[in-house]
Each structure stands twice: as structure tokens, then as C-alpha cells.
Amino acid sequence: MANKQKIKGAEALLLSLIEEGTRDMFGYPGGQVIPIYDCLYDYRDRINHILTRHEQGAVHAAQGYARATGRVGVCMATSGPGATNLVTGIADAMLDSTPLVCITGQVPSSMLGTDAFQEADIISMTMPVTKWNYQVTSASEIPRAIAKAFYIARSGRPGPVLIDIAKNAQVEEMDYSYKPCLSLRSYHPTPEIDEEGVRQAVEMINAAERPLILAGQGVVLSGAERSLTEFAEAGHLPVATTLMGISALPSGHPLFVGNLGMHGNVAANAMTQHSDLIVAIGMRFSDRVTGDVQNYAPQAKIIHVDIDRAELGKNIRIDLALHADARTALEAFKVGLKYRERPDWFAFAEQERAVEQKEVFAHTDDPAGRFITMAQVIRNLAEIEKGDAVIVTDVGQNQMFSARYSRFNASRSFITSGGLGTMGFGLPAALGAKVGVPDKEVVAVLGDGGLQMTLQELGTIMQNNIGVKILVLNNSYLGMVRQWQQLFFNRRYSFTELENPDFSAIAAAYRIPARRVTKPEELNGALREMSEAPGAYLLEVAVMPDENVFPMVPAGASLSNLIYHD
Amino acid sequence: MNKEYIVIALTENQIGVLNRITGCYLRRKINIESLKVSESSIKGISMFVISAYTTEEYIDRVVQQIRNIIDVIEARYYTPDELITQEIALYKVSSKMVESNGRIDALSRSLSARIIEFNPAYVVIEKTGTRAEIEQLRDDLQRRGVLQEFTRSGSVVLHRAPLDDLLHDLGENTMA
Structure with a gap:
């Protein structure tokens, strides 16, 4: 698309979305996005737009799409109430690191700040729940804004991005050409792994008697599922997953010991409490995973790998922090890793699984x-x-x-x-x-x-x-x-x-x-x-009206204090 | 323990960065004591100087979150003794003060300040100094009952070590 052509901003938006690989999107029309929808009418063969029944439906659908495919989810809404109806889904995507590009219409730039019909300051409103947001007020900004939006949404720790497009920018003509965004000087999404840290980590893993891998969604987001399996198998290391990490490892894998946290499996939580080394990959020690942080994994040294440096040490004490992509780290860990049987540790897992069988499954x-x-x-x-x-x-x-x-x-x-x-x-x-x-x-x-x-x-x-x-x-x-x-x-x-x-x-x-x-x-x-x-x-x-989910770690209690029944 | 921490952040000069940065303090309910934004020694890059009282644990997390803002190039926190800090303040005082002190240049010398406006109704004094010096003069003038108005700039800071490494990667250092 190097050749320049004169087109309207609305069409530039759709061409830019297509450049970024958008095949499906979810949305709801309204006054300030009619020019985009008008253009979309000519692009029905290239973009499959699904009309939802509410903007919240559109953003959650885009989330489900992104999570199932690994591609960026795209949704669109009009200004004002359309935009505010997206906010819950955007906040959800922010916490769950889901790559989204949300397009909202906005009143013409000449009317910004005048309390015009269906004007909402969606940029301010979504600031705490977006990875990045940007208001477009002229058509010429559109290709660059979309290129940046996709780059930011899917790189590093993924997240939602909102692009607010004033109506005049949708109808103005501009010289269109598209260049994908490949880097930004203020943003470095791919950290370089610390070799010395890797060496120390492998040494700690080899020395551990009771190691436990905690796999979070970071494993999935970096496409590290196979690396995780190979790493766990190479060292003979048990793996537990967070709620967001579920399915990163097949449920039937012999090294899988279950899910962590408030309603997790007995073995996964008990092993956390008895482990001498936790290797946490792409997870963030949420309070639903840790319970009482003071009594969390009391015997363990903790290695924490995350692509988001702000997560390292945010919630719990860390013995070795590695700022790295999950796949890079897991591949690096395989070098020098020793296979150890650790029969007592796996017997403990078996014993705790039997507890769950007896106390819950039965x-x-x-x-x-x-x-x-x-x-x-x-x-x-x-x-x-x-x-x-x-x-x-x-x-x-x-x-x-x-x-x-x-x-x-x-x-x-x-x-x-x-x-x-x-x-x-x-x-x-x-x-x-x-x-x-x-x-x-x-x-x-x-x-x-x-x-x-x-x-x-x-x-x-x-x-x-x-x-x-x-x-x-x-x-x-x-x-x-x-x-x-x-x-x-x-x-x-x-x-x-x-x-x-x-x-x-x-x-x-x-x-x-x-x-x-x-x-x-x-x-x-x-x-x-x-x-x-x-x-x-x-x-x-x-179903039975008064059935409860067990086991349960009461909010704020230690993982050692499980409740098994009413 | 709550102490004063000064965060220096270098950012792209973009709309919204200020709100995102202050949002990091707001989320943890930390009150900002002073905030100054201006162009850094590199064109297009803004320098934020933010002072707030909080714990080291909190400021460390706040700075981590500030760094995650897409348009933030680098952010670090300091204690005041790591920085050379000066503020400018303007004091509007009643001209009685001059009458009782005689000559005007003697007055400015005695306060280590500069008279920048003088008329029969009032005198405006400008003083540059550390936060403590600025506040001491304010209290002093207040005690004498002559202070009418007071305004201050917020901190202008330089790190004792060169800030070059903060800007190092940008490759367009125009410090000279």
C-alpha cells in the first residue's frame, strides 16, 4: 500500500484495519460513526462485521474472539453512550491482558468540549483501563493511529487500546498510505533476558527438592505452551495453572497437578504451601491465587518471570525476578536443566489428590x-x-x-x-x-x-x-x-x-x-x-439450589486453610 | 515510613501523559505536593518533576506503573538529598517594610532576595532557594505582619550525577 490515493478517513480506517489482518469485527452503529458504517457497506466482502445487540456485547465478543484466536479483537461503537457501554469490557481486557482495538466515534472536533449531543470524554474515562488511547481529529492521522494501536495492543503484555475518531476525520479526504508500526522510542515491549538470572534460576531448579511451576496466561500469550511442556518434562517438574492459565497444558498431562487459588485443586494449593521453589511464569500473584500473602508459600524461594516489569515483586516477595517473555525464559531454562525423579514430591501430589477425591469429588x-x-x-x-x-x-x-x-x-x-x-x-x-x-x-x-x-x-x-x-x-x-x-x-x-x-x-x-x-x-x-x-x-x-463450590480458601485466608464442606 | 520522594519522568510531549501519570498516584491515594512539567534538554521530550510524601514501597510501585505508560521514556524516584533542588518564590509585602528598613538594596541583601517591583502600596520580592529557605522567608515575613501574597514555582531539579544515562538511548542528545 505504498501508493498514495485520496480517500475519506472512514475508508482509510477500514483499509488500515484490513492491513492489520482484521477479518471480523463486532460493533453497533450510531450517529457519530455513520460515515464509517456507510463505508463498511462497501467492504462487507472483506470485513465480516457482526452487529451485536448492545455495545457491551460487542466488546466482550471481541474479547472472546481475541482469546480464542490469539489475534487482536476489534470492536466499534458510537460516541457518548456507545463508547461508555464499552468501558466494562475494556476494563476486563485490561486486567486479563486481552489485545483489543476499540474504535469509537466522537463529535466533530469543532464541537469537542461543548457538551454536544452524545459527547462523552471517553479518552479521560478510559485512561485507567486502556494500555493506550488516542483521539483522532483529522483524517490524515488515521493510518498511523491504527498502526500504533495494533502494535501496542498485541506486543509486550497485550491489552486494550481505544481510538476515538471525531466525525470530521471520518469524512475528510486524505492521502492514504499505510506503514505498520514496528517500534516506538518510548516503548520496549520485548525485554532482553538476563543471562545471569537464567543461570541462577536453572541452578535453583536443579537444586530444588520440591519445585512447582505456576503457569499463567503469559504462557499462552507468548505462545509458549510447547516450551512449557518441554521444560516441565525435561526437569520432571509438576505444573499448576492459574485460572487464566488453564488449558496452557493439557489437563491429562501427567505433570499437571491442577489449578491454583481460592477454588483451585487441593494438590496445587498444598504443593504451593510445601514447595521449596516456586517458578512462576507469566502470572501476577493475584489475591485469588495467593490468599494471605504473609503465609503464602512459606517454605519456598520464588522465581518470577513476567514480561511486565511492574508485576515483579508487586504482590509478594520474590527471590529471583526475571523480566522476560515467557517463551524466551522457558527455552533458556531448558539449557542445563537436570531431570530428577523427586519421588517423595510426586507422592505428596498423589496423596493430596486423594484428599480431594475423598473430601470433594466423592x-x-x-x-x-x-x-x-x-x-x-x-x-x-x-x-x-x-x-x-x-x-x-x-x-x-x-x-x-x-x-x-x-x-x-x-x-x-x-x-x-x-x-x-x-x-x-x-x-x-x-x-x-x-x-x-x-x-x-x-x-x-x-x-x-x-x-x-x-x-x-x-x-x-x-x-x-x-x-x-x-x-x-x-x-x-x-x-x-x-x-x-x-x-x-x-x-x-x-x-x-x-x-x-x-x-x-x-x-x-x-x-x-x-x-x-x-x-x-x-x-x-x-x-x-x-x-x-x-x-x-x-x-x-x-440444578440443586444450594450447591457450593468446594474446596474454598476464604478471602484473605492462607492457602493452608481450606474449607471442604458447609 | 512516609518521606518525600521526587519522581523524574521523561516522556513524549503528548496530550494525556500528564493524566496517566497523575492517575498512578490517584489510584493509590497519594497526594501530589508539587508537580512541574516542562520541555527537557531534548526537543519534543517533556520532563516531569513530581514530589509526594509516601513510602518507598509505594513510590517504587508507582514508578513501575508510570514506566508502563506507553509515552513514558523513563521514570525514576529520588530522595531530596540526591537532587539539587531550587524553587523560585514571589512575596508581595507591604511597603512599610521598606520604610522601616531604610534603603531598598539593603533590604534585598539582608533577605538574599531581589526586589522586582516597588511602589508605594507594596513591594514584590523574588527569592530563589531550597524549599526550606523559601518557607523560612515566608514564615519570617508573616511573623512581621507584612506578607500580603505568596506564590512559588515547585521544584526545579538537577541530579547530582549527570542525567545523560536517562536520555542515553535516544541518540539525539542536544545537551551541548
């Missing part, structure tokens, strides 16, 4: 056989899908059961709102993921609360024939809050009970096949029917 079904349980639904779904489905969750109990009982063969198969914990994320993120990976089975696992926060996106699924499977775990409660009320607030169920509509009737209104089951003996047949459905399908499972 009690997941309703002993009376009356109710279906959420644990049962997810476990049976995992058996039917055999680890090949992409599971997209909402937030709360549905999310924790999905994390605990799903099985994964491939990376990027578990998509969830980790940092922000955004209810309403699941349905739009799942449709976005399905658009990104149409050949994979994508299942949205939702609660009855979260589904109703972004229920309108059923319309998007209908209109675009998006073959996403929707599994609703309906306990007629905001279950996770209800669980806390039961355990810590004296069973005072303050505003957590929901009187729900007939979800199958709603699905039917959107021409989505649906079924509701209530009895354990109906479950597997219904799950199979959902799995075999050629297009979208909604399965509502009425």
Missing part, C-alpha cells in the same frame, strides 16, 4: 439422586466433549465449576473473565469465540444471573447463525454470593434469589432450539443432544 452428586448438581453437569459435559470444546464461562459458581471439572486438550480452550470478574461476559464472549474458531465446538457455561445480564445477544446469535452452545446452570440464585452469605453471613440471603423466566421460551422466541432438564437421569441425553446440534442450542439445567 460428594459432588446429590446423594438422594433428586437434583442435578453443577459439578455433575460440567464433568459429564467434559466426558462428552472429550476435552476438545472451547469452554467460555460467565462469572461465579458456573465459572468455578467449569474451571474445576472441564478437561482440555488444546490451549486457548478456557475463556473466562479472570481479573475483573464481569458477569454477563459469557454469552457475548462465547459468540465471539465461535466466530473466531468456527470449526471448534464452543460451549458457553452460564448461570441464570449472568445470562440475564447480556441475554439480548441471543439476537446476535440468531441473526448471524452463530453455532454456539449455551449451557445454563439454573439454581435460581446468584449462587456465588449466596454461597458467601451461607458460609460467612449467617445464611442471610439478601437479594440473591431470582425469579426466572422460561429460558426455553426465550430461546424459542429467538428461534434457537432449547431444552430444559431437571432430573439426573435426563442429563446425559440432553448434553449429547446439545453437542450433536448442528447450530446454536440452549440447554437449561435446573
Whole structure:
């Protein structure tokens, strides 16, 4: 695209998006983006624009798309309310390091600051939740702004970028030529690894009797899944994943010891507390992972690898910090690494797994056989899908059961709102993921609360024939809050009970096949029917109303203080 | 323990950088005591000097987050004794002061200050000095009951060691 041509800013935007590899985008039109939509009408064969039913749906769909594909998710909204409706998704993407480019319309630059119709200062509003944002006020700035936006969104620690385009810039003519952004003098996204640090790390790993690798989403973001597996196998090192790191390693891998944190696996948390060396790769020691930081991993030295220098030592004490990309570090660690059997350590993992079997897994079904349980639904779904489905969750109990009982063969198969914990994320993120990976089975696992926060996106699924499977775990409660009320607030169920509509009737209104089951003996047949459905399908499972997620580390407690039952 | 920390940040001269930087303090509820932004010795690069009272643990994290801002080239924190710090202050005092002190040049000498405006109603005195010196003169004039108005610049700083290494990678040092 070196040849210059005279075109409107709106067209320059679309050509720039195409240059950056955009094939799909999610959006919602409005007054200040009509020129862009007008141009998009001529580009329908080159950009697949999905019209959502709410801007929040558009941004979550772009997130799901980015997480499933590894490409930058793109969404668009008009000025004012359109832009402000994106904010929740942008904040979510910021905390979960999801690469997004969000385009918003803005009032003409001559009217900026005048409280014009549908004017909102979205640049100020999104400053704390974007990696970078920029307001375009003339057409000539568009190619450079888009090039920078994509470069910043996907490099280093990825994140959301917002480009606010004043209406006059969309309609002005400009000389178009495109040059991708390859570097910025104030931004150095690829750190050079400290060789001495690597040497020390390998020495520490070789000397460790009870090492544990904590793998976070950084492993996935840097495409280091294979490096992780090879590193773990070369040293014979057990691996636990954070919520965001789930599926970085196949669930069935013999070195995988489970998930970390508040509702993680017993072995993963117990091993943290007994380990003499934690090797944390691309994770950020969130409070949901560490519990009480004073009593976190008391016997361990900690090696922390992260591409974001600000994460090193932010939440916990670190013995060796390595500012590096996960893949670079894992590849470097393999050199000089010794294979050690460590039979006692793996026996400990086995012993703790047996504890979980006895204390938790053995009690997941309703002993009376009356109710279906959420644990049962997810476990049976995992058996039917055999680890090949992409599971997209909402937030709360549905999310924790999905994390605990799903099985994964491939990376990027578990998509969830980790940092922000955004209810309403699941349905739009799942449709976005399905658009990104149409050949994979994508299942949205939702609660009855979260589904109703972004229920309108059923319309998007209908209109675009998006073959996403929707599994609703309906306990007629905001279950996770209800669980806390039961355990810590004296069973005072303050505003957590929901009187729900007939979800199958709603699905039917959107021409989505649906079924509701209530009895354990109906479950597997219904799950199979959902799995075999050629297009979208909604399965509502009425589940036990008072089922809790266990084990649980109460907020702020040490990982050693697990609760196993009510 | 809360102490004064001075952050020096070099940034691209872009709209919004100021808000992003102050946002890093705001998030942790740290009040900024003084803030000065001006062009650095390199064209197009701004220098921020921000003073705030907080703990070393906090300022370290704030600086890490400031560094993550795309348009920030480098940011570091210092304690005041690591920097040569001067402020300029203007004091508007009643001209009674001059009457009681006799000659005007004697007055400015005695205060190590400069008279920059003089008329029958008031005298404006300019003083350059450390924060302590500036504040001492202010308190002194207040005690004598002659201070009418007071304004100060915020810190102008130079590091005792050359700042060159901060700018080293930019390859367009125009210090000379």
C-alpha cells in the first residue's frame, strides 16, 4: 500500500484495519460513526462485521474472539453512550491482558468540549483501563493511529487500546498510505533476558527438592505452551495453572497437578504451601491465587518471570525476578536443566489428590439422586466433549465449576473473565469465540444471573447463525454470593434469589432450539443432544439450589486453610 | 515510613501523559505536593518533576506503573538529598517594610532576595532557594505582619550525577 490515493478517513480506517489482518469485527452503529458504517457497506466482502445487540456485547465478543484466536479483537461503537457501554469490557481486557482495538466515534472536533449531543470524554474515562488511547481529529492521522494501536495492543503484555475518531476525520479526504508500526522510542515491549538470572534460576531448579511451576496466561500469550511442556518434562517438574492459565497444558498431562487459588485443586494449593521453589511464569500473584500473602508459600524461594516489569515483586516477595517473555525464559531454562525423579514430591501430589477425591469429588452428586448438581453437569459435559470444546464461562459458581471439572486438550480452550470478574461476559464472549474458531465446538457455561445480564445477544446469535452452545446452570440464585452469605453471613440471603423466566421460551422466541432438564437421569441425553446440534442450542439445567463450590480458601485466608464442606 | 520522594519522568510531549501519570498516584491515594512539567534538554521530550510524601514501597510501585505508560521514556524516584533542588518564590509585602528598613538594596541583601517591583502600596520580592529557605522567608515575613501574597514555582531539579544515562538511548542528545 505504498501508493498514495485520496480517500475519506472512514475508508482509510477500514483499509488500515484490513492491513492489520482484521477479518471480523463486532460493533453497533450510531450517529457519530455513520460515515464509517456507510463505508463498511462497501467492504462487507472483506470485513465480516457482526452487529451485536448492545455495545457491551460487542466488546466482550471481541474479547472472546481475541482469546480464542490469539489475534487482536476489534470492536466499534458510537460516541457518548456507545463508547461508555464499552468501558466494562475494556476494563476486563485490561486486567486479563486481552489485545483489543476499540474504535469509537466522537463529535466533530469543532464541537469537542461543548457538551454536544452524545459527547462523552471517553479518552479521560478510559485512561485507567486502556494500555493506550488516542483521539483522532483529522483524517490524515488515521493510518498511523491504527498502526500504533495494533502494535501496542498485541506486543509486550497485550491489552486494550481505544481510538476515538471525531466525525470530521471520518469524512475528510486524505492521502492514504499505510506503514505498520514496528517500534516506538518510548516503548520496549520485548525485554532482553538476563543471562545471569537464567543461570541462577536453572541452578535453583536443579537444586530444588520440591519445585512447582505456576503457569499463567503469559504462557499462552507468548505462545509458549510447547516450551512449557518441554521444560516441565525435561526437569520432571509438576505444573499448576492459574485460572487464566488453564488449558496452557493439557489437563491429562501427567505433570499437571491442577489449578491454583481460592477454588483451585487441593494438590496445587498444598504443593504451593510445601514447595521449596516456586517458578512462576507469566502470572501476577493475584489475591485469588495467593490468599494471605504473609503465609503464602512459606517454605519456598520464588522465581518470577513476567514480561511486565511492574508485576515483579508487586504482590509478594520474590527471590529471583526475571523480566522476560515467557517463551524466551522457558527455552533458556531448558539449557542445563537436570531431570530428577523427586519421588517423595510426586507422592505428596498423589496423596493430596486423594484428599480431594475423598473430601470433594466423592460428594459432588446429590446423594438422594433428586437434583442435578453443577459439578455433575460440567464433568459429564467434559466426558462428552472429550476435552476438545472451547469452554467460555460467565462469572461465579458456573465459572468455578467449569474451571474445576472441564478437561482440555488444546490451549486457548478456557475463556473466562479472570481479573475483573464481569458477569454477563459469557454469552457475548462465547459468540465471539465461535466466530473466531468456527470449526471448534464452543460451549458457553452460564448461570441464570449472568445470562440475564447480556441475554439480548441471543439476537446476535440468531441473526448471524452463530453455532454456539449455551449451557445454563439454573439454581435460581446468584449462587456465588449466596454461597458467601451461607458460609460467612449467617445464611442471610439478601437479594440473591431470582425469579426466572422460561429460558426455553426465550430461546424459542429467538428461534434457537432449547431444552430444559431437571432430573439426573435426563442429563446425559440432553448434553449429547446439545453437542450433536448442528447450530446454536440452549440447554437449561435446573440444578440443586444450594450447591457450593468446594474446596474454598476464604478471602484473605492462607492457602493452608481450606474449607471442604458447609 | 512516609518521606518525600521526587519522581523524574521523561516522556513524549503528548496530550494525556500528564493524566496517566497523575492517575498512578490517584489510584493509590497519594497526594501530589508539587508537580512541574516542562520541555527537557531534548526537543519534543517533556520532563516531569513530581514530589509526594509516601513510602518507598509505594513510590517504587508507582514508578513501575508510570514506566508502563506507553509515552513514558523513563521514570525514576529520588530522595531530596540526591537532587539539587531550587524553587523560585514571589512575596508581595507591604511597603512599610521598606520604610522601616531604610534603603531598598539593603533590604534585598539582608533577605538574599531581589526586589522586582516597588511602589508605594507594596513591594514584590523574588527569592530563589531550597524549599526550606523559601518557607523560612515566608514564615519570617508573616511573623512581621507584612506578607500580603505568596506564590512559588515547585521544584526545579538537577541530579547530582549527570542525567545523560536517562536520555542515553535516544541518540539525539542536544545537551551541548
